[in-house]
Amino acid sequence: MSTPLARVPVGIVIERRKTKSPWIDHVWQPIVALPGLPEAAPWSVLGSDSEATRFYGGGAEVELFRSDVPRYVENLSSGAPSLWVVLRSSGAEPPYQIVAVVANPNEGEAFTETGADLVEAVPMPMFVREMIAAFVAEHPVEETLQKRKP
Numbered sequence: 001m002s003t004p005l006a007r008v009p010v011g012i013v014i015e016r017r018k019t020k021s022p023w024i025d026h027v028w029q030p031i032v033a034l035p036g037l038p039e040a041a042p043w044s045v046l047g048s049d050s051e052a053t054r055f056y057g058g059g060a061e062v063e064l065f066r067s068d069v070p071r072y073v074e075n076l077s078s079g080a081p082s083l084w085v086v087l088r089s090s091g092a093e094p095p096y097q098i099v100a101v102v103a104n105p106n107e108g109e110a111f112t113e114t115g116a117d118l119v120e121a122v123p124m125p126m127f128v129r130e131m132i133a134a135f136v137a138e139h140p141v142e143e144t145l146q147k148r149k150p
Contacts, residue, residue: 084108
């Protein structure tokens with residue numbers, strides 16, 4: 001496994017929303033990535049209304065790897081840059097732990113393959129976009145030409 005060349009801290013807001021399902025009372029979903037790490041304690045209630053309660057789920061670091069630069073470029077140029085937040089059931093309180101927050105869309109998708117984790121894309125904060133854009137500029141990837149065989 002390679003070592004990340006940079007890390008960008010983010011805080012994750014998680015929402016618990018009531019459902020109309022007869023089988024489950026509510027669903028959990030990461031909804032926002034905050035730039036930096038707030039001073040709030042993990043799982044602090046940020047606000048609620050009759051349908052949902054929002055929690056500061058805790059902090060994480062988006063690790064940046066040179067090998068992922070092409071995927072970061074794709075993400076940044078997509079029109080809706082995102083971070084993929086991976087939550088895993090803790091089996092206790094609080095009900096989830098933040099496993100990872102990634103900027104590589106392929107890696108985010110790979111976390112969905114087990115079916116055991118809750119994986120959601122959230123909008124990428126401008127601060128994180130700027131940090132990733134600077135990382136991409138600092139670590140350009142040269143494209144190699146490949147000859148076609150007749």
